[in-house]
Amino acid sequence: MSAPAPTSVDEVRAGLEASGYLPDEGLATAIFLSISLRRPLLLEGEPGVGKTEVAKTLAAWTGGRLIRLQCYEGLDASQAVYEWDYSRQLLHLRTAEATGLATGAAADELEDQLYSERFLVKRPLLEA
Numbered sequence: 001m002s003a004p005a006p007t008s009v010d011e012v013r014a015g016l017e018a019s020g021y022l023p024d025e026g027l028a029t030a031i032f033l034s035i036s037l038r039r040p041l042l043l044e045g046e047p048g049v050g051k052t053e054v055a056k057t058l059a060a061w062t063g064g065r066l067i068r069l070q071c072y073e074g075l076d077a078s079q080a081v082y083e084w085d086y087s088r089q090l091l092h093l094r095t096a097e098a099t100g101l102a103t104g105a106a107a108d109e110l111e112d113q114l115y116s117e118r119f120l121v122k123r124p125l126l127e128a
Contacts, residue, residue, distance in 0.1 A: 005036065006032060008032070009029050010028075015061045016054070018061075019060055019061045020057065021054055023054065031054075031058060035062070040128035041058075067124050067127050069125065080125045081125045082120055082126045083123060084121065088119055092113065092119070093110070
């Protein structure tokens with residue numbers, strides 16, 4: 001957040017209103033607490049009620065980054081939090097095998113490399 005943190009719910013409300021969004025008391029309070037506690041804010045509701053719009057307005061007002069998680073039936077934790085870049089892991093493994101680095105003591109190191117941050121694909125919840 002590049003702008004100074006708001007010091008009250010009223011300041012949040014005024015900031016969003018100045019950006020063209022009219023929040024109710026509950027939403028303004030949730031946003032204030034999210035900013036104050038430096039925690040992500042998860043918005044849920046029916047399509048078309050303004051979840052994305054409040055997120056866009058909040059990101060613009062604070063100078064922050066919008067991280068969007070599109071939820072749907074069947075979405076599991078691995079898709080929302082992180083995934084492994086399997087194709088890059090496989091390429092790394094094949095290269096190690098071809099150069100003889102996948103045997104003996106180097107095999108343990110190779111396994112550590114395969115499950116390192118280098119091959120981690122961060123999804124919205126991990127980014128937030």
